Amino acid sequence: MKHKLLGSWEIKKTNTSSGLKKVVISVTSIILGLIFAGLFVLLTGKNPLELYTEIVQSSVGSIYGLSETIVEMIPLALCSLGVSLAFRMQLWNIGAEGQFYMGAFGATYFALFFSGLPKLVLLPLMLLAGLICGGLWALIPALPKAFWNVNETISSLLLNYVAYLWIAYLVYGPWKDPKGNNFPLTKQFSDNGTIPVFGNTRISYALFLMAIIAVILFFILKYSKWGYEIRVSGSSRKAADYAGMSYIKNVLMVMFLSGAISGIAGMAEVSGVLHRLQQTISPGYGYTAILIALLARLNPISILLVSFLMGGLLVGGYSLQTSGFPSSMVSMFQGSILFFVLAGEIFNNYRLVRKKA
């Protein structure tokens, strides 16, 4: 194609892209995204550099900041691992937020009504309940998808609101702490219902859970028969049928597991960080998780890395409030970065070359 804009340069398609090139493109895209978002900060009369310095300092500049970043990273990474599994099969599960809330619901049920059980029994029980509730919640859009090919994108998204309102009903109604001054929260979990933390940080041992799940997923996808079936089904459903793989079974299993991992994230949040269920337990972890999964190209190990960065951005965002910005400013940064990273994708497949004379 000839474009006058490019002058003596032209865009050529390449089918290969080296690892180094990918990294350079990603980093450049992120920087450009930050510069773009910085323009809007400039409009408010503030210096964007100062703002970014502030974000970096508050998120990784101190032990406290770093620990808070890791606290945010755990639910982000878990939800992202969950959705990335579904994405591998081209199942667009964007209901991680709802699955997170339902996981928290399942875990809270046991924490509240079986609080007397010993820790070694109660915690696994809560984990199992969170996992199953999250998984079942994801099965609701999966069933019509598997049997009648109903678009799962919309149904999984809409179920987020149902889950959110279900939790609202519980914390405003039957599960409200009678001694809580009428705040919409349950009473605090007994010590047996809480995941231990590292030292005097807020980082819970759910960090191990996150790492283990990431590694397991990595191996499942890369080396297992089931992971292979997921990849084949994701690339071509016809080919999956042709090879005798059960598409229906795989849709149900993948969606259940995808929701279950987000459910585990919800359990880890109430049991490891908040120690109670309340109306708002997530600043949109389930949505940010989608962005992380895409930025990490669905690779479980990259997801951990990107989750750490996004966690840092969230923590930095909280600190922005002191300089007069809303913390939702972070959403703008995220959006800007995503925009540039996705636009930068084109350079992985195309190359700018000087025209031959």
Next chain:
Amino acid sequence: MVEMRKITKEFPGILANDQVSLVVNKGEIHALLGENGAGKSTLMSVLTGLYRPDGGEIYIEGKKVEFSSPKDAVNKGIGMVHQHFKLVQPFTVAENIMLSIKGLKQIYNLKEIERQIIEQSEAFGLSIDPKAKIWQLSVGEQQRVEIIKLLLLGAKFLILDEPTAVLTPQEAKALYTTLQKMAASGKAIVIISHKMNEVMENTDSITVLRDGRSIGTVQTKTTNEIELAKMMVGRNISSTTGKTLSAKTDILMTLANVSALGDNGLLKLKNISMDIYKGEILGIAGVDGNGQKELAETVAGLRSAKQGTIAFCGKDCTKSGRKKRINLGISYVPEDRMTTGLVTDLNAYENVALKSYRKYPGAFISWDKVKHDSEQLIEKFDVRLASMSNPVKMMSGGNIQKLLLAREIDSNPKLIIAVYPMRGLDIGATDYVRRLLIGESEKGKTVLLISEDLEDILSMTDRIIVMHGGEIMGVVKPNETSREEIGLMMAGKRKVGLHEA
């Protein structure tokens, strides 16, 4: 007159056209002949403005032109009928043609457009009803719509990509009559093809491409098929398959009164009863879309029978799905290699695993073993590829088919279903696939060969079933029948005195 001078086009890793020159004169039908991957399609994509050449020039009527988009090419009178038609199914013929008219007014005169369509169709014997909806038309009629569209756009140079691949022999004949009329009226026509007999019968001159280079242009009158074959492949190829007919009597598979629905929910297989004998090559002839695909899928276990029973090796397997049929030893080479038979985003050895991945014990696949087996397979079946780790979509058509066949044959099946296995392949690859399938049948394997190419059906099979409209029109032996008899059955005339298949 169109002249392409020293066209060069390079893709990453492939020199698709290397200084190719082509001259097409007004009033002639010019064939562009060559194996798959020889660069025919690339060259025509350059001419239609789809690709920009890296080198070389195009002249139209002596003037140098440069196309930056297909629109520019259309404006210069160049039009192409693609293998896959670009028509809107629920629209009428007139509405489809209207879509591509330049500068159509907001308020248009449909009657006038319909009148023009009838005028053009009568001029060249392309009978078509402008009010008919596309989905109601046969493939041959849809092709006519594409041609009329180009004529109304003012095309003086028509390029047709494998125009007869989807036609009955009778339709193909009618098409060439039309093309000859168009040439006589001063248009220049380019046919992309690899069917030599067709090119010999119907064209005026032939340019042969091989490995991205032009081997030469010859006048059809002064050449013969053997010379062309030599030009195309650079080596001698015998056209006989050396097949000896055999009459087998042991039954491998039986279909009794089987009916099945098509993808659109309509009955596509009607009460089919047939036996497949052990060790035979059973050919299914018919025009594309007459139930052959559904038959193949029903036998393979991908489509469930609505009625009737299916037995394999004496055991009922009507209800068993694809996975069970794979385990029974039913291999399947589907019509659609690129989306069904292979996963083109995955690499060569990951595609080989599509059949064998279940054999590994436990939950994991031994990818080292898969790679090792794939290397042997690729060597045994002479599959050429740059690297086993590249996505399959980067391989050439012939090698993609070889990889698919290699995988399906190597799993030691009892029955190999091959649907249009030679379609779109060049002489070299076609010859290879023929020998491969005949060789397998000599080793005792049974082959169900579905093809629309009578040449293949007649030269390769032991028995031929002809299908039309989802029904069996007749069963014949290749040495006791003729093209005409099969052609008539393909058109829907039932063989008199039809006995049990």
